[in-house]
Amino acid sequence: MACVMPAGGRRIVISGIVGTGADGTPEQGMRAQLERAFQILIETCEAAGFGTHQIVRIATTVTEPGRFALYREIRERALPGHDCLTTYVQVSGLSQPSLLCEIEAEAIEE
Numbered sequence: 001m002a003c004v005m006p007a008g009g010r011r012i013v014i015s016g017i018v019g020t021g022a023d024g025t026p027e028q029g030m031r032a033q034l035e036r037a038f039q040i041l042i043e044t045c046e047a048a049g050f051g052t053h054q055i056v057r058i059a060t061t062v063t064e065p066g067r068f069a070l071y072r073e074i075r076e077r078a079l080p081g082h083d084c085l086t087t088y089v090q091v092s093g094l095s096q097p098s099l100l101c102e103i104e105a106e107a108i109e110e
Helices: 030-047 068-078
Strands: 010-017 055-062 085-090 101-109
Touching: 010 030, 030 055, 030 068, 030 101, 055 068
Parallel strands: 055 085
Antiparallel strands: 010 101, 055 101
């Protein structure tokens, strides 16, 4: 699967979204962190003038095995019916042991 950005379009690349509160404290548990990370993703897109329908790529990294179904549930609730390029990777750890997930995304606008 691939996505081509139209000539003259705008693009936003978002990286390092983690499930923390405004004070930087990680939410408790994978569900809460994924929900918060998707909330931040949506807020970031909207603040830059992009709609969630313009997201063309999401890459999610998690530290707990067997969480893909939970990820899909939360993603579908955050971005209902939206399909885009997706990468899902499990790793042994992120930059802080209390962080359980991280999201990167790209959106384009013609």
